[in-house]
Every structure is written in structure tokens, then in C-alpha cells.
Amino acid sequence: MPFHQAGAAEILRSVQKDESFLSHLKSSIAKIVQRSSGTRTWLNIHQYSDVICELAYYSLTTLCLRQTLGEEYTGIIQVDHNRRRLPTQFERTVMVILQCFGPKVLQIGLKKFENSVRVGCFSTYLRPELKTFILQQIPTLQYSLTLVHRIHLAIFYFSSGFYHISKRMTGIKYVLIREWLGDNAASQSFRMLGIVLFLHIMLTLSYAAYTNFFVKPKSDDKKTVSSCYVDSRKQCPLCLEERCHSSVTPCGHLFCWQCIHESLQTLQQCPLCRHHVLPSQVVPLLNYD
Structure with missing residues (x-):
């Protein structure tokens, strides 16, 4: 059977x-x-x-x-x-x-x-x-x-x-x-x-x-033109835009400060490697390019 x-x-x-x-x-x-x-x-x-x-x-x-x-x-x-x-x-x-x-x-x-x-x-x-x-x-x-x-x-x-x-x-x-x-x-x-x-x-x-x-970017809108391509080294894996207030998790991954904290409110894991992360462990990087 x-x-x-x-x-x-x-x-x-x-x-x-x-x-x-x-x-x-x-x-x-x-x-x-x-x-x-x-x-x-x-x-x-x-x-x-x-x-x-x-x-x-x-x-x-x-x-x-x-x-x-x-x-x-x-x-x-x-x-x-x-x-x-x-x-x-x-x-x-x-x-x-x-x-x-x-x-x-x-x-x-x-x-x-x-x-x-x-x-x-x-x-x-x-x-x-x-x-x-x-x-x-x-x-x-x-x-x-x-x-x-x-x-x-x-x-x-x-x-x-x-x-x-x-x-x-x-x-x-x-x-x-x-x-x-x-x-x-x-x-x-x-x-x-x-x-x-x-x-x-x-x-x-x-x-x-x-x-x-159908939507053509304005020639004087620098932000719209520059957003066509984001360097992967400066890209946030969550929002796929250029990182704003870069922050690092204990496992070494970089995210926007707001993006990673919003993610950790749902699940306290790194979105990339699933390493356990607490919001208090996220470190903002100052003067980081």
C-alpha cells in the first residue's frame, strides 16, 4: 500500500x-x-x-x-x-x-x-x-x-x-x-x-x-537618479537602500539602525545568519563610511 x-x-x-x-x-x-x-x-x-x-x-x-x-x-x-x-x-x-x-x-x-x-x-x-x-x-x-x-x-x-x-x-x-x-x-x-x-x-x-x-525621473532630482544603483558595500540587506546610521550586530553584519531594530522586535536573530541578537547588542558605528 x-x-x-x-x-x-x-x-x-x-x-x-x-x-x-x-x-x-x-x-x-x-x-x-x-x-x-x-x-x-x-x-x-x-x-x-x-x-x-x-x-x-x-x-x-x-x-x-x-x-x-x-x-x-x-x-x-x-x-x-x-x-x-x-x-x-x-x-x-x-x-x-x-x-x-x-x-x-x-x-x-x-x-x-x-x-x-x-x-x-x-x-x-x-x-x-x-x-x-x-x-x-x-x-x-x-x-x-x-x-x-x-x-x-x-x-x-x-x-x-x-x-x-x-x-x-x-x-x-x-x-x-x-x-x-x-x-x-x-x-x-x-x-x-x-x-x-x-x-x-x-x-x-x-x-x-x-x-x-512609465515614471521618468526628474533631471534635477539627484536622489532619484542616484538611487538607481546602490553600492553593495553600502547597502542595507533589509531595505536594500544605502545604509542610514550604520549599525553592526555581534555576528558582524551591517544594517540601518532603524531597520535592524524593527527586525529584532519580531525575531531576535540576525536576518542574515540567524545568530541570536538582542537589541541592546547592536552597536551604532560613528564616522563609518
């Missing part, structure tokens, strides 16, 4: 449980490194801590053909796209590599490309007009990656298939091994959430198209 496909509720609970364990693992490693080697050492390696923790966690679970703690908690198990067998070792390895390294590789690749266009090898071969045009399109490319993730999430809410893009690319699905743990009543609510997210994406794209093609 075939198992039933896991719903969005079970998959989300599993992901949240895994993220709570990973967050605890990362915070424990941060405390060990800071107490043994100092905060400076931790700031030098903290950008790689997420990848290291995730790779260790999934290597001891998924790659060993075991359930993660979240999957065991919700009673779901990974299967292939036909739901007839367990994923092969190759499929699981590719999925873990994409999930652990994919976002970081894209982020580093875009940053290296931007630096190459600005001051690197490409800058000497590009005309100034073309160089400016490419630099202006980089924020759009970065936002396009965010948009792809939102569309993927909306599809998940609507069809309850793949929560992670890495699982969609490798065709790894989830089935319930204890059907009595399934929450069928929540499927309709998740479909409504998917529809709302799709509408939000369409409205965002429509507004962006309207402002780009």
Missing part, C-alpha cells in the same frame, strides 16, 4: 524543527569559538559557520539514509519523485550540496562579478556607459533571485510538494509514515496563502514595471 504524500503543514513543522536544532548548534559553536579563541576569530569565520553546521547536520542524517530530527518529529520520510523508493545516494548527495552551498555560491559569485565589473579585469574592457548599465542591473538580478524563491514558496503552499529548491531540482519528495499525524484540514488554508503570495508577487512586478517604464 503506497504512502500518502506529506502536506505543507507536516513539511513546515519539520523544517522549523530542523532550523531550531541548527540554530542551537550554531549558537553553541559561536560560544565555544568566542570563549576559546576570542571574538575576532569568530568574526573571521562566522560567515562559513552556517555552511559547516548544515553540512555536518545533513551528513549525519540525510546522507546516512536517516531522518533528520524534524522529519522524525513529524513522521515524514524522503522518497523519489515517483514515491516508490528511497532517494539514491547520488540524489541525496546532490540535494545536500545544493542546499548547503547553493545560496552561498550565488551570493559570492554575484559579489565577485560586481567587483570585476567595477575595478577588476572586466572594467578595463567595458565602455563607461556599459559598465554603468551592468552595475545598475546587479540589484535587479539580486532581487530576481529573491523573486524566484518567493514564487517557489507560493507553489509549495499551493501544491504541498517541495519546500526547498534543492529538493525540487533533485525530485525528492516527502511521504507520511504515520498518517494519523497528517493535518488535512490545513491544506485549504495553505492554498489560500499561496494565492495571496502569488497576488503579492504580481502586484510587486506590476508596480516595478510601472515605475521603470
Whole structure:
């Protein structure tokens, strides 16, 4: 008798449980490194801590053909796209590599490309007009990656298939091994959430198209002209504008003072690396360019 496909509720609970364990693992490693080697050492390696923790966690679970703690908690198990067998070792390895390294590789690749266009090898071969045009399109490319993730999430809410893009690319699905743990009543609510997210994406794209093609910036409005491109080194990851009153978190990430404090009112974690952060730990940087 075939198992039933896991719903969005079970998959989300599993992901949240895994993220709570990973967050605890990362915070424990941060405390060990800071107490043994100092905060400076931790700031030098903290950008790689997420990848290291995730790779260790999934290597001891998924790659060993075991359930993660979240999957065991919700009673779901990974299967292939036909739901007839367990994923092969190759499929699981590719999925873990994409999930652990994919976002970081894209982020580093875009940053290296931007630096190459600005001051690197490409800058000497590009005309100034073309160089400016490419630099202006980089924020759009970065936002396009965010948009792809939102569309993927909306599809998940609507069809309850793949929560992670890495699982969609490798065709790894989830089935319930204890059907009595399934929450069928929540499927309709998740479909409504998917529809709302799709509408939000369409409205965002429509507004962006309207402002780009129909609203012409005034020639004397320097702020509007300069806002077409923001140097990524001066950009706030939350508002995507040039940082105002730059502030640093204990994990070393820079934000606008107002943006990071508004974010910490909802969740006391760094929006980039999920390191535990209290509002009192955010330090404003004076005379910082």
C-alpha cells in the first residue's frame, strides 16, 4: 500500500524543527569559538559557520539514509519523485550540496562579478556607459533571485510538494509514515496563502514595471537618479537602500539602525545568519563610511 504524500503543514513543522536544532548548534559553536579563541576569530569565520553546521547536520542524517530530527518529529520520510523508493545516494548527495552551498555560491559569485565589473579585469574592457548599465542591473538580478524563491514558496503552499529548491531540482519528495499525524484540514488554508503570495508577487512586478517604464525621473532630482544603483558595500540587506546610521550586530553584519531594530522586535536573530541578537547588542558605528 503506497504512502500518502506529506502536506505543507507536516513539511513546515519539520523544517522549523530542523532550523531550531541548527540554530542551537550554531549558537553553541559561536560560544565555544568566542570563549576559546576570542571574538575576532569568530568574526573571521562566522560567515562559513552556517555552511559547516548544515553540512555536518545533513551528513549525519540525510546522507546516512536517516531522518533528520524534524522529519522524525513529524513522521515524514524522503522518497523519489515517483514515491516508490528511497532517494539514491547520488540524489541525496546532490540535494545536500545544493542546499548547503547553493545560496552561498550565488551570493559570492554575484559579489565577485560586481567587483570585476567595477575595478577588476572586466572594467578595463567595458565602455563607461556599459559598465554603468551592468552595475545598475546587479540589484535587479539580486532581487530576481529573491523573486524566484518567493514564487517557489507560493507553489509549495499551493501544491504541498517541495519546500526547498534543492529538493525540487533533485525530485525528492516527502511521504507520511504515520498518517494519523497528517493535518488535512490545513491544506485549504495553505492554498489560500499561496494565492495571496502569488497576488503579492504580481502586484510587486506590476508596480516595478510601472515605475521603470512609465515614471521618468526628474533631471534635477539627484536622489532619484542616484538611487538607481546602490553600492553593495553600502547597502542595507533589509531595505536594500544605502545604509542610514550604520549599525553592526555581534555576528558582524551591517544594517540601518532603524531597520535592524524593527527586525529584532519580531525575531531576535540576525536576518542574515540567524545568530541570536538582542537589541541592546547592536552597536551604532560613528564616522563609518
